[in-house]
Amino acid sequence: MRFFVGVTDWDWWSLHASRRNVDEVNFWRPSPTAGFSALAPGEPVLFKLHAPRNAIAGGAFFSKVVQLPVSLAWDAFREANGALSEAEVKARISKYRRTPIAPGEDPTIGCILLEEPFFWPQDLWIDSTPYFSQNIVSGKTFDTTAQTDGKLWSAVLDRLLAAEQSVQELVVMAALASAASFRNSRRVVSIEGPLLACCVVRYS
Numbered sequence: 001m002r003f004f005v006g007v008t009d010w011d012w013w014s015l016h017a018s019r020r021n022v023d024e025v026n027f028w029r030p031s032p033t034a035g036f037s038a039l040a041p042g043e044p045v046l047f048k049l050h051a052p053r054n055a056i057a058g059g060a061f062f063s064k065v066v067q068l069p070v071s072l073a074w075d076a077f078r079e080a081n082g083a084l085s086e087a088e089v090k091a092r093i094s095k096y097r098r099t100p101i102a103p104g105e106d107p108t109i110g111c112i113l114l115e116e117p118f119f120w121p122q123d124l125w126i127d128s129t130p131y132f133s134q135n136i137v138s139g140k141t142f143d144t145t146a147q148t149d150g151k152l153w154s155a156v157l158d159r160l161l162a163a164e165q166s167v168q169e170l171v172v173m174a175a176l177a178s179a180a181s182f183r184n185s186r187r188v189v190s191i192e193g194p195l196l197a198c199c200v201v202r203y204s
Contacts, residue, residue: 003153004038005056005132006139008047009092012082013057017119019079025060026077027112028089029138030096034110036065038141045114046156048128048139055125059156060114069106077111124159126152 006027016022027045039045039062046059068076070093074086083089093109094100101107131152132140142149 001043001144001153002039002141003044003046003059003144003156004062004139004141005046005048005128007137008049008057009082009095010049010053011092013047013049013119015079015082015084016117017058022080022117022119023115024063024077024080025114025117026073026081027060027114028073028081028093029110029112030093030107031110032067032108034065034067034112036062036110036112038139044156045112047119048132049125051134053125054128054132054134056128056152056156057122057125058117058119060117063113063115065110065112067108068111069108070101071106073109073111077113118160118163120159120163126155126159 008027016025041062041064043062044059045062046056048054048056070090071086073081074089081089083092090101093107097107131142131148142152144150144153
């Protein structure tokens with residue numbers, strides 16, 4: 001299986017990581033001709049933070065890529081662009097251009113749309129230095145059939161599975177607490193997941 005590790009802006013990552021229930025993000029590139037042929041839809045993209053952090057701090061799953069003027073990207077994706085305003089998006093993009101965006105300019109950018117993003121707390125970050133050269137500017141494609149690449153993906157899976165188990169444990173705890181309060185109206189159903197089956201309480 002292929003996956004891509006993309007160099008990620010800290011402010012972009014921080015805004016998304018501070019939010020709950022982020023369904024889609026625009027992992028934009030400043031170039032008007034930026035495409036993305038590294039992956040097929042559904043394959044993973046990991047977020048590698050800029051130096052000096054040099055860590056993989058989450059990821060998402062590739063959906064599609066489109067080229068849009070910044071104004072349309074803002075209208076379409078709003079804060080999924082990793083900023084709180086169109087002006088802030090332009091300021092972020094300017095950092096990665098040879099020349100800053102001029103007043104009134106509405107440059108076209110590459111919008112790499114990612115679904116189901118996840119953002120890890122710092123204690124779960126993966127040190128990227130064994131896998132990722134400092135000379136890489138935008139990102140690198142990996143293949144799990146290669147030994148080193150497979151080792152990195154195993155570390156990612158360990159964190160994803162642990163996070164899913166934690167969420168399901170919280171669901172069970174919430175269900176049990178609710179059951180104690182509403183014993184006379186509860187109905188127990190089973191939910192099958194990739195890790196375990198758990199019970200939740202639904203109320204009719």
